[in-house]
Amino acid sequence: MRNLLRHQSFQVNLHAWLLLLPSLIFLSLFTFYPIISTVWLSFFRLDLSTPSAVFNGIGNYQRLLEDAIFIKTLKNNLWFAAGTIPASMGLGMVMALALNKAMVGRSWLRTFVFYPTVIPMIAIANIWMFLYTPEYGLLNQVLGLAGVGRINWLGSPGTVMWAMIAMTVWKESGFYMIFYLAGLQNIPRELYEAAEMDGAPGISVFRHITFPLLMPTHLFVFIISLTNAFKLVDHLVIMTQGGPNNASNLLLYYIYETAFNYWNQGYASALTVVMLTIMLTIAAIQFFTTDRKIHYS
Amino acid sequence: MRKISHLIMTLVAFLWAVPLLWMVATAFRPKHLATRISVEGPLTLQNFAEAWQLAPFPIYYRNTLIIVLGILAVQLVTATLAAYAFARLEFKGKNLLFILVLVQLMIPTDILIFPNYRILRELSLLNTRLGIMIPYFATAFGIFLMRQTFKSVPYELEEAARLDGCNLLQRIWHIYVPLAKPTYIAFGLVSVSHHWSNFLWPLIVTKDVAVRPLTVGLSIFAKSFETGAQWAQVSAATLLVIFPLLLAFFFFQRQFISSFMQSGIK
Numbered sequence: 001m002r003n004l005l006r007h008q009s010f011q012v013n014l015h016a017w018l019l020l021l022p023s024l025i026f027l028s029l030f031t032f033y034p035i036i037s038t039v040w041l042s043f044f045r046l047d048l049s050t051p052s053a054v055f056n057g058i059g060n061y062q063r064l065l066e067d068a069i070f071i072k073t074l075k076n077n078l079w080f081a082a083g084t085i086p087a088s089m090g091l092g093m094v095m096a097l098a099l100n101k102a103m104v105g106r107s108w109l110r111t112f113v114f115y116p117t118v119i120p121m122i123a124i125a126n127i128w129m130f131l132y133t134p135e136y137g138l139l140n141q142v143l144g145l146a147g148v149g150r151i152n153w154l155g156s157p158g159t160v161m162w163a164m165i166a167m168t169v170w171k172e173s174g175f176y177m178i179f180y181l182a183g184l185q186n187i188p189r190e191l192y193e194a195a196e197m198d199g200a201p202g203i204s205v206f207r208h209i210t211f212p213l214l215m216p217t218h219l220f221v222f223i224i225s226l227t228n229a230f231k232l233v234d235h236l237v238i239m240t241q242g243g244p245n246n247a248s249n250l251l252l253y254y255i256y257e258t259a260f261n262y263w264n265q266g267y268a269s270a271l272t273v274v275m276l277t278i279m280l281t282i283a284a285i286q287f288f289t290t291d292r293k294i295h296y297s
Numbered sequence: 298m299r300k301i302s303h304l305i306m307t308l309v310a311f312l313w314a315v316p317l318l319w320m321v322a323t324a325f326r327p328k329h330l331a332t333r334i335s336v337e338g339p340l341t342l343q344n345f346a347e348a349w350q351l352a353p354f355p356i357y358y359r360n361t362l363i364i365v366l367g368i369l370a371v372q373l374v375t376a377t378l379a380a381y382a383f384a385r386l387e388f389k390g391k392n393l394l395f396i397l398v399l400v401q402l403m404i405p406t407d408i409l410i411f412p413n414y415r416i417l418r419e420l421s422l423l424n425t426r427l428g429i430m431i432p433y434f435a436t437a438f439g440i441f442l443m444r445q446t447f448k449s450v451p452y453e454l455e456e457a458a459r460l461d462g463c464n465l466l467q468r469i470w471h472i473y474v475p476l477a478k479p480t481y482i483a484f485g486l487v488s489v490s491h492h493w494s495n496f497l498w499p500l501i502v503t504k505d506v507a508v509r510p511l512t513v514g515l516s517i518f519a520k521s522f523e524t525g526a527q528w529a530q531v532s533a534a535t536l537l538v539i540f541p542l543l544l545a546f547f548f549f550q551r552q553f554i555s556s557f558m559q560s561g562i563k
Contacts, residue, residue, distance in 0.1 A: 016388035019378040026435035031401050034412030098306040111550055112310040118546045119539045120494030122512045126519050126535045127316045130528055138319050178558050234496040238516050259411040268411045275408050283403035
């Protein structure tokens with residue numbers, strides 16, 4: 001009997017590992033191994049003038065601290081996050097609140113705020129180039145009617161980040177809206193009925209019921225939008241190449257430039273390690289905020 | 298109050314539609330009217346014809362289709378097998394493996410462009426369609442999504458199949474897969490639209506027209522007109538690239554939205 005059980009458990013273990021094997025092979029090759037190899041390579045000098053890797057200690061990391069462009073991209077990433085996250089979360093929530101009520105053409109309205117989610121960032125970049133371009137762009141033409149002079153949105157360091165932020169908010173709000181719509185469904189109807197009986201005004205219902213009870217959704221959407229703020233760079237390839245003067249450069253794009261334009265592989269690895277650290281930090285935030293119970297006042 | 302929110306929402310939806318409408322209008326009108334805000338002039342397909350001729354879009358289309366369907370096919374297999382193991386089997390190292398899979402959700406493949414490029418070079422897969430696809434063959438998102446669904450399948454069904462003499466793979470195929478159909482559709486929509494849109498990775502990996510997907514082709518097409526005089530053709534080309542996605546979305550709107558809602562875990 002014992003032998004039989006042992007045999008069975010051996011078989012289950014074997015089956016499980018075999019079933020997981022295909023996924024594990026690809027995960028090892030393109031997630032685990034690259035993480036380890038990039039950390040390793042970040043301690044070496046490997047660039048166009050150093051064709052085979054030479055140990056460099058923390059040289060690449062020291063260079064990070066002195067690299068004005070790297071610091072600029074980090075700052076830009078923070079501005080990009082600060083500009084896109086509250087705006088797109090807020091808009092997503094407001095859209096959900098509006099669309100949560102029965103209204104004429106509700107599904108059409110939802111369609112037209114959600115469609116930017118399904119089209120590629122590179123196509124969005126083309127579309128928005130055409131809104132922003134100084135001479136023929138829709139934006140300047142409309143502003144021109146109001147008597148505002150020509151603004152080179154993507155060509156001036158003062159406006160380019162705002163232009164990127166506006167485009168990203170446009171792309172993401174509809175996506176976040178669907179999470180808020182789901183979140184609103186989870187709020188018990190009785191709470192609203194009770195508030196109505198107490199004669200609570202709409203704004204206070206929102207403040208004391210809707211907004212706090214959406215807390216899990218806020219956290220969840222915040223994590224997604226924070227990750228996206230570091231992941232979205234496709235548009236830079238077409239719109240600005242990080243310019244002018246690195247005013248729109250972001251960390252992932254700088255990794256791309258360092259690795260594939262300058263071929264500085266050691267330094268690109270150190271930059272990737274920074275990116276990894278950021279992603280792990282976001283994961284830690286998520287872990288510590290969602291695993292604990294969220295208290296409502 | 299209700300009227301006001303309806304009005305505001307209509308206004309927002311209109312504002313959100315403007316970029317698309319502006320591009321559609323440009324794509325369908327004669328070039329000399331391309332950048333004017335007006336409704337004059339005839340509609341034309343000339344811009345599409347020219348875009349289609351100026352760049353090898355049929356090849357780009359073929360490549361994108363091969364890439365998205367290839368990724369999806371492999372993902373469905375790897376994720377189904379792994380999901381079953383996590384949902385139904387008790388084995389040594391389960392928790393550790395689960396955490397390892399979780400790593401892919403925390404560290405998206407998209408940020409590992411540089412180390413993955415080096416691996417692809419070692420595997421001699423640079424400038425191939427397989428090279429574009431292979432980093433996405435394992436999908437933590439798919440595994441978690443299907444595991445969740447598999448867990449809700451009644452255990453008795455599997456027991457009955459086992460007594461009928463079905464082996465493990467047969468049980469997965471005949472019991473779990475059919476019952477998880479809605480999950481497969483949701484996963485398929487998210488995976489296809491995600492990889493149809495993917496840009497930076499294929500840009501890095503490809504060098505030849507023969508293997509380039511639509512997004513990379515479009516960016517090269519758009520960049521070749523940096524003077525800005527060819528908006529009509531670029532708009533037409535952009536529309537060519539996003540048309541299947543938009544069409545699918547407008548038809549299966551509800552399905553898309555609920556699928557993307559589940560994609561939140563990625």
